[in-house]
Amino acid sequence: MGRLLRQHEFYVAVILVGFSLLVGLVNPAFFSLWNLFALLKSSAVIGIFSLGLLLVLISGEIDISFPAIGVVALYLTNLFFSGIDYEGTVLLPFLMAAGIGVLLGSINAFVIARFQLPTLIVSLGTLSAFQGFILTFVDTRIINRLSDPMIDYSRSKALSFGGEGGPVYSIHTSVLVFLLLAVVTWILLRYTTLGRGVYALGGDRQATRRAGFRIWKIETFIYLYVGFLAGIAGLIHSAHVRSGNPFDLVGTELNVLAAVVLGGARIGGGRGTVLGTVLGVLLITVMNNSLILLGIPSYWQRFVTGMVLIVAVVLPQVRHLRSPQPA
Amino acid sequence: MSEPAPRKPLLRRILTADDNLNRLILVSVAIFAAMVALNPDSFLTLRNFVSMSYSFPELGLLALGLALCMITGGIDLSVVGIANLTSVLAALLMVSLLGPDSPPAAVVPVLALAIAVALVTGVLAGWCNGMIVSRFRIHPVLVTLGTWQVFSGIAIILTKGYAVPGFPDAFLALGNGRFLGLPVPLYLFLAAAAVVALVLNRTRFGLSLFLIGTNETAARFAGIPVRSVLVRTYMSSGFLAALAGIIMIARTNQAKADYGESYILQAVLVNLLAGVRWSGGYGRVTGVLLAVVTLQMLSSGFNMMRFNNFARDFTWGVFLILIMVANHLFTERKRRRESAAATPRPAPTPNQETPSS
Numbered sequence: 001m002g003r004l005l006r007q008h009e010f011y012v013a014v015i016l017v018g019f020s021l022l023v024g025l026v027n028p029a030f031f032s033l034w035n036l037f038a039l040l041k042s043s044a045v046i047g048i049f050s051l052g053l054l055l056v057l058i059s060g061e062i063d064i065s066f067p068a069i070g071v072v073a074l075y076l077t078n079l080f081f082s083g084i085d086y087e088g089t090v091l092l093p094f095l096m097a098a099g100i101g102v103l104l105g106s107i108n109a110f111v112i113a114r115f116q117l118p119t120l121i122v123s124l125g126t127l128s129a130f131q132g133f134i135l136t137f138v139d140t141r142i143i144n145r146l147s148d149p150m151i152d153y154s155r156s157k158a159l160s161f162g163g164e165g166g167p168v169y170s171i172h173t174s175v176l177v178f179l180l181l182a183v184v185t186w187i188l189l190r191y192t193t194l195g196r197g198v199y200a201l202g203g204d205r206q207a208t209r210r211a212g213f214r215i216w217k218i219e220t221f222i223y224l225y226v227g228f229l230a231g232i233a234g235l236i237h238s239a240h241v242r243s244g245n246p247f248d249l250v251g252t253e254l255n256v257l258a259a260v261v262l263g264g265a266r267i268g269g270g271r272g273t274v275l276g277t278v279l280g281v282l283l284i285t286v287m288n289n290s291l292i293l294l295g296i297p298s299y300w301q302r303f304v305t306g307m308v309l310i311v312a313v314v315l316p317q318v319r320h321l322r323s324p325q326p327a
Numbered sequence: 328m329s330e331p332a333p334r335k336p337l338l339r340r341i342l343t344a345d346d347n348l349n350r351l352i353l354v355s356v357a358i359f360a361a362m363v364a365l366n367p368d369s370f371l372t373l374r375n376f377v378s379m380s381y382s383f384p385e386l387g388l389l390a391l392g393l394a395l396c397m398i399t400g401g402i403d404l405s406v407v408g409i410a411n412l413t414s415v416l417a418a419l420l421m422v423s424l425l426g427p428d429s430p431p432a433a434v435v436p437v438l439a440l441a442i443a444v445a446l447v448t449g450v451l452a453g454w455c456n457g458m459i460v461s462r463f464r465i466h467p468v469l470v471t472l473g474t475w476q477v478f479s480g481i482a483i484i485l486t487k488g489y490a491v492p493g494f495p496d497a498f499l500a501l502g503n504g505r506f507l508g509l510p511v512p513l514y515l516f517l518a519a520a521a522v523v524a525l526v527l528n529r530t531r532f533g534l535s536l537f538l539i540g541t542n543e544t545a546a547r548f549a550g551i552p553v554r555s556v557l558v559r560t561y562m563s564s565g566f567l568a569a570l571a572g573i574i575m576i577a578r579t580n581q582a583k584a585d586y587g588e589s590y591i592l593q594a595v596l597v598n599l600l601a602g603v604r605w606s607g608g609y610g611r612v613t614g615v616l617l618a619v620v621t622l623q624m625l626s627s628g629f630n631m632m633r634f635n636n637f638a639r640d641f642t643w644g645v646f647l648i649l650i651m652v653a654n655h656l657f658t659e660r661k662r663r664r665e666s667a668a669a670t671p672r673p674a675p676t677p678n679q680e681t682p683s684s
Contacts, residue, residue: 062468062469111648111651111652115651115652115655115656116655117651117652117655118605120468121595121599121605121647121651122648122651124592124595124644124647125592125643125644125645125646125647125648125651126644126648127644128589128592128640128641128643128644128647129640129641129643129644129645129648130644131637131640132637132638132639132640132641132642132643132644133641135637135640135641136635136637136638136641140637254472254476257469257472261469267465267466267468267469268466297487299483299484299487299488300480300484301480302476302479302480302483303476303477303480303481303483303484304480305476305480306473306474306475306476306477306478306479306480307473307477307480309469309472309473309476310459310470310473310474310477313463313465313469313470313473314459314463314465317463317464317465318463321463321464
């Protein structure tokens with residue numbers, strides 16, 4: 001029990017349950033299965049983005065270019081597959097989106113790892129360069145007709161029950177994809193040398209080098225992986241909204257950052273877990289989607305996101321500064 | 328014997344400073360020449376220069392505030408949020424207290440009140456940033472990303488997302504007026520730049536900014552009140568952002584809660600171009616001035632070539648990264664040259680062939 005109380009994840013879970021109870025008390029519609037499953041579905045995109053950002057934060061940096069990678073991937077992929085009236089497995093579009101993500105990730109990786117530049121500033125540049133690239137050289141129009149496999153995907157379910165005269169409840173496939181990627185990331189961070197290297201890098205750069213890690217290899221891997229995840233998340237987003245909008249996603253980076261930080265990843269690196277991140281994502285999703293259920297107008301959203309982010313970074317720091325430190 | 332040894336690094340440091348500026352001058356001359364060559368009829372006109380000097384003061388003020396924070400090794404990403412919040416407050420005050428036919432006698436005190444409220448709010452917003460950064464020792468990037476959302480969020484709540492238009496002519500003069508042939512915003516910007524330069528180079532406060540940026544621990548041991556200096560730095564940044572906000576709405580005659588979000592990228596770009604070191608400890612107002620003008624030339628030139636805003640965003644992004652890479656390569660080369668000079672190779676003596684290994 002004592003060990004549980006010391007875990008950051010425990011507090012996030014408590015806040016998540018507490019907040020959900022609060023929303024449920026004000027508006028019982030919150031606890032309908034329909035609403036809960038819809039929340040899970042809408043957490044998938046932020047969730048997949050956040051897994052990538054988690055790695056970056058653990059390594060001690062901040063990346064904000066991933067939504068732009070997602071937009072480029074979703075736009076080019078949908079443009080291509082809608083253009084050829086593609087009929088086939090949905091895996092191919094996903095493969096293409098992930099590939100575009102990795103490609104753009106490699107630009108980040110090259111600049112950051114080769115020249116040892118701060119990720120935040122580099123990604124500020126690539127964010128605007130990637131989205132600007134699409135809008136300048138490709139198109140600015142929204143793709144309204146997705147290819148059939150994408151439409152099928154948007155209707156697909158991982159699990160459904162009910163029916164027989166009653167309403168049918170179903171969990172969307174995207175939730176499964178998110179879970180799968182979360183498990184992959186968890187294994188990667190916990191059981192591979194590469195994953196331990198990410199933690200080491202965030203803990204102490206110099207010591208990591210002396211321990212025999214190749215820092216540029218770790219950094220390259222991180223940003224390729226971020227790109228990979230961002231490509232998939234972007235395509236899933238386009239399936240959820242059933243359109244390819246080149247203006248989407250950019251602007252969500254703060255929500256994702258808030259989710260990862262809420263989940264206990266420390267800025268400055270060295271700490272963060274997949275479980276905490278998943279809980280943080282759920283908390284942010286519940287908060288963002290429940291404002292309306294609580295009767296708060298939607299234009300409060302930005303203010304709430306900012307306050308949540310600040311509280312999420314200040315609270316652990318207060319505990320950290322108050323706790324007795326070894327001299 | 329021991330006299331010249333400590334002097335050399337100082338001399339070299341001064342040379343380094345000039346190096347940075349020299350490079351910047353070269354870049355701006357190159358861009359100027361390119362823009363003239365690409366727009367032979369329209370770029371070298373008085374009209375173009377007047378219109379340029381109306382539009383860069385806003386960005387310049389934001390960049391100056393950011394420069395102060397970057398010199399301490401921090402950053403203030405919330406400047407656009409502060410500018411929007413303060414300008415929305417000023418706009419709401421003016422619109423609600425003044426009708427279309429208010430007597431001029433009523434206009435002046437309301438304008439003074441609106442401007443004062445905006446500036447005070449800006450300073451308060453900066454105080455919030457500074458307190459969170461210095462008391463809780465949280466990375467300024469995170470703090471100001473969060474407060475950016477909060478400040479913009481308050482502005483959105485106040486306006487419900489709508490624009491607040493229609494200000495008295497006397498106020499619009501702050502953005503569109505001319506004095507002795509030059510735009511009023513230009514005077515405001517130059518005055519602010521002069522004050523910032525004076526503070527940075529001639530005061531104890533300015534010196535402590537550089538010391539904190541170079542080595543915070545050393546600065547603390549040298550007796551500098553780091554916390555209060557940091558708080559005052561972010562307050563100054565808030566003040567400059569509020570001033571930028573006032574000019575923004577005076578120029579466009581409307582306040583919007585989400586105006587000019589891309590300014591933050593440009594402000595960072597200006598500072599990097601100006602040679603302000605992102606890890607702190609170095610930065611010059613002259614550089615910021617030059618960089619703002621350079622960026623404005625690029626932007627105006629693009630407009631003349633009928634590039635759209637998206638192309639501009641793309642170029643900004645690429646430009647930002649190229650500058651970072653170039654700066655890195657320059658400092659790398661210098662460091663290598665310096666370390667080679669600092670440890671002169673021992674004179675080759677016949678009996679000391681392989682000193683290493």
